[in-house]
Amino acid sequence: MNLVLVAEQTLNGLQLGVMLFLLAAGLTLVFGIMNLVNLAHGALYMVGAYLAAYFYQTTGSFALGVLLGLAGTLVVGIVVELVALRTLYERDHLDQVLATFGLILFFNELIAILWGRSAIYSTLPPYLTGHVELIGSLRYPLYRLVIIGVGLAVAVLLWFVVSRTRLGMLIRAGASNRAMVAALGINIRRLYTIVFGFGAALAGLAGLLAGPIFSVQPGMGELILIQVFVVIVIGGIGSIRGAFAGALIVGMVDTLGRAFLKxxxxxxxxxxxxxxxxxxxxxMLIYLLMAAVLAFRPEGLFPSRGS
Amino acid sequence: MVAILLLLAAVPPVAALLHEPFYLDLLRRVMIFAIAAISLNLILGYGGMVSFGHAAYLGIGAYAVGVLSHHGIDNGWLQWGIAIGASALVAAAIGSISVRTSGIYFIMITLAFTQMLYYLGVSIAKYGGDDGMRLNVRSQFSGLIDLNDPAEFYYLVFAILSLFLYLSHRLVNSRFGLVLQATRLNEARTRAIGLSPYPYRLAAFVISGAMCGLAGALLANQTSFLTPEFMNWTRSGELMFMVILGGIATTAGPLLGAAGLLLLEDVLQGWSVLPKWVHEHWQLYLGVILVLVVLYAKRGLAGLLPGNERDD
Incomplete structure (x- = not known):
C-alpha cells in the first residue's frame, strides 16, 4: 500500500462523490420543494448518457453532444413532469413510489427499443484522453479530473443560485411554505416545473459525464440511484449542503472500502x-454507514430547516 | 373470498383432467407470491409502513433452504423453521432502525438495506454469487408430503395461503391489529391514549418479515433455483404493486393482486394472440399499466368484489 495508490483512490472517491452529488442535488431539491419521491431520477441519468452518446456520434463534436444531451434531458424531464408527475404531488409517498417505479420500467424498455439491450460504448474526443502528471509519480486520467472540476463548479453554482438569486429565494420559500408563496402571486406550478427540469438536467449531466467511464446500458440509472438514496439519507433529505457532504462521504467510503478493505x-x-x-x-459498507448515521442522527447529518 | 379459495382448491383435478400441468405451476407461483403480498399488506396496508425492501425476506427464506441443502441438510422442518427464524431476526434488525423513522426515510432505508443484502448475496461466491445456485433436492418432510408431486406441493401452498389469510384477518382485527391501525391513522392520538407506537410497529414488521421468509422457502422449492435476484429491488416494487393492484388493506387484496400481476405478465409475455412487439417489450406496457393503476384505480381489484370495502 503506497502513497500514490492512496492518492489515486482518494481522487477516484472524490470523482464518484461529485457524480453522486449531481444526482443527489436534483433529487433532494425535488423532494424538499415538491415533497415528491422520484424513483425515475435514475432514468433521467440514463437518458442523459444515451442522448449525449448519440449526439456525439451523429454530430462528431463532443461539446455539441454534451450540450444537446443536456438540453434533451431537460426537455424529457419537463415532459415527464407535465404528463405524469404533476398529478402525483398531492398523493402520498406510496403512490409516488409506485408510479415512478412504473416510469422506470417504461424508460428502460423504451431505451432498449431505441438502442438495444446491450451496453454501448461512448468514447472521448482526443483532447480529453490521456493522463496528467500530478505530484510525484501520480498520473491521473485527465477526463476524471474534468469530472471533479465540473462537479465542484456545479456545486458552487448551485449554492449561488439557491442562496443568492431571486429564483433561489423562491425555491427556498416554496420548500418552507408553498401556500404562502402561491398567495403572494407566484406561479407555483411553473416554479415546480422549472425546479424539476433543473434537477433533470443535473441528472442528465451526471449521466453524460459517467457515459465514457461506465457502460451505457438500460438500467444503469437504478444501480447508482440506490447509492444516491443512501447519500440523501445520510446528508438529510431536502438539504443541498447535506447532499454535498453525504455524496463526498459515500463516494470516499465506497471507493476506499473497495480498494483497501480486502x-x-x-x-x-x-x-x-x-x-x-x-x-x-x-x-455493504455504505449501507452499514447509513445505519450508523441513522442510529445517532435519524434526520441525517444536515437536516433541512423548515420541516 | 371463500369462492376464490374453493376455485383454487378445484384446480389440480381439473388441470390433471385437461393435461395442462403448466397452470398448476403458474397458480402455485401466484399463491406463493400472494403469501408474500399478504405479509407486506400487514405492514403496508394496515400499519402504514411503506416497506420498499420486502424482497429481502423472500431472499433470506430462499437462501436458508438453499444454503442448508448445499450442506446436505434436506429436512424441510428444519429448513423452513430456519427460514422463518432468520427472516424474523433480520426483520428485527432492520426494523429496529427503520421503524423509528417514517415517510420517505422509511422507504429509502428499507430499500437500502435490501440492496445491501442483495450485494451480500452477489459477493458470496461459495453460494453461487451472481449466478445463484441450484437446489438439488426439494425440502424433505419425512415422507409426509412429497414436494416433487405437483399436486401435493400445490395443496401444501394452498393450505399455507389459507392459513395466512385467516391469521392475517384475525391479527388485523385483534387488539394488536387495532392499535397498529390506530398508529397509521393518527399517531399523536395513539400516543395520547397511552400507547407507544414503536413496539407495535416493530412487532408487525417482524411478523411480516417471518411470514415472507416462509414464502421465500416455498419459492426456492418452486423454482429449485435461487439467485440474489430474489432480493432485487424491482422484486420489492412488484410486491408493493401486488398489494396496491389487489386493494390495499383488504383481506383478499394481496391474493387478487398477486394473481393480477403475474397473470398479466404471463399474458403480455406469452400469449400468441398478441403481436410480437408486445412480447418483446412487455415491460414497457407493464410500466404504463402500473402508472395508470396508481393514478386512477386506487381501490384495486378487491374494490370490484361485492362487500369488500377497505376494512379499517
Whole structure:
C-alpha cells in the first residue's frame, strides 16, 4: 500500500462523490420543494448518457453532444413532469413510489427499443484522453479530473443560485411554505416545473459525464440511484449542503472500502478472511454507514430547516 | 373470498383432467407470491409502513433452504423453521432502525438495506454469487408430503395461503391489529391514549418479515433455483404493486393482486394472440399499466368484489 495508490483512490472517491452529488442535488431539491419521491431520477441519468452518446456520434463534436444531451434531458424531464408527475404531488409517498417505479420500467424498455439491450460504448474526443502528471509519480486520467472540476463548479453554482438569486429565494420559500408563496402571486406550478427540469438536467449531466467511464446500458440509472438514496439519507433529505457532504462521504467510503478493505483484512486477520469477507463487506459498507448515521442522527447529518 | 379459495382448491383435478400441468405451476407461483403480498399488506396496508425492501425476506427464506441443502441438510422442518427464524431476526434488525423513522426515510432505508443484502448475496461466491445456485433436492418432510408431486406441493401452498389469510384477518382485527391501525391513522392520538407506537410497529414488521421468509422457502422449492435476484429491488416494487393492484388493506387484496400481476405478465409475455412487439417489450406496457393503476384505480381489484370495502 503506497502513497500514490492512496492518492489515486482518494481522487477516484472524490470523482464518484461529485457524480453522486449531481444526482443527489436534483433529487433532494425535488423532494424538499415538491415533497415528491422520484424513483425515475435514475432514468433521467440514463437518458442523459444515451442522448449525449448519440449526439456525439451523429454530430462528431463532443461539446455539441454534451450540450444537446443536456438540453434533451431537460426537455424529457419537463415532459415527464407535465404528463405524469404533476398529478402525483398531492398523493402520498406510496403512490409516488409506485408510479415512478412504473416510469422506470417504461424508460428502460423504451431505451432498449431505441438502442438495444446491450451496453454501448461512448468514447472521448482526443483532447480529453490521456493522463496528467500530478505530484510525484501520480498520473491521473485527465477526463476524471474534468469530472471533479465540473462537479465542484456545479456545486458552487448551485449554492449561488439557491442562496443568492431571486429564483433561489423562491425555491427556498416554496420548500418552507408553498401556500404562502402561491398567495403572494407566484406561479407555483411553473416554479415546480422549472425546479424539476433543473434537477433533470443535473441528472442528465451526471449521466453524460459517467457515459465514457461506465457502460451505457438500460438500467444503469437504478444501480447508482440506490447509492444516491443512501447519500440523501445520510446528508438529510431536502438539504443541498447535506447532499454535498453525504455524496463526498459515500463516494470516499465506497471507493476506499473497495480498494483497501480486502488487503487490510488480509493483513490484520488472515489472507483467507480477507478474500472471503473483503468484497462482501466492501459492498455493504455504505449501507452499514447509513445505519450508523441513522442510529445517532435519524434526520441525517444536515437536516433541512423548515420541516 | 371463500369462492376464490374453493376455485383454487378445484384446480389440480381439473388441470390433471385437461393435461395442462403448466397452470398448476403458474397458480402455485401466484399463491406463493400472494403469501408474500399478504405479509407486506400487514405492514403496508394496515400499519402504514411503506416497506420498499420486502424482497429481502423472500431472499433470506430462499437462501436458508438453499444454503442448508448445499450442506446436505434436506429436512424441510428444519429448513423452513430456519427460514422463518432468520427472516424474523433480520426483520428485527432492520426494523429496529427503520421503524423509528417514517415517510420517505422509511422507504429509502428499507430499500437500502435490501440492496445491501442483495450485494451480500452477489459477493458470496461459495453460494453461487451472481449466478445463484441450484437446489438439488426439494425440502424433505419425512415422507409426509412429497414436494416433487405437483399436486401435493400445490395443496401444501394452498393450505399455507389459507392459513395466512385467516391469521392475517384475525391479527388485523385483534387488539394488536387495532392499535397498529390506530398508529397509521393518527399517531399523536395513539400516543395520547397511552400507547407507544414503536413496539407495535416493530412487532408487525417482524411478523411480516417471518411470514415472507416462509414464502421465500416455498419459492426456492418452486423454482429449485435461487439467485440474489430474489432480493432485487424491482422484486420489492412488484410486491408493493401486488398489494396496491389487489386493494390495499383488504383481506383478499394481496391474493387478487398477486394473481393480477403475474397473470398479466404471463399474458403480455406469452400469449400468441398478441403481436410480437408486445412480447418483446412487455415491460414497457407493464410500466404504463402500473402508472395508470396508481393514478386512477386506487381501490384495486378487491374494490370490484361485492362487500369488500377497505376494512379499517
Amino acid at each position: 488487503p487490510a483484512l488480509s493483513a490484520i486477520i488472515s489472507p483467507a478472511a480477507g478474500d472471503a469477507a473483503g468484497p462482501a463487506l466492501a459492498s
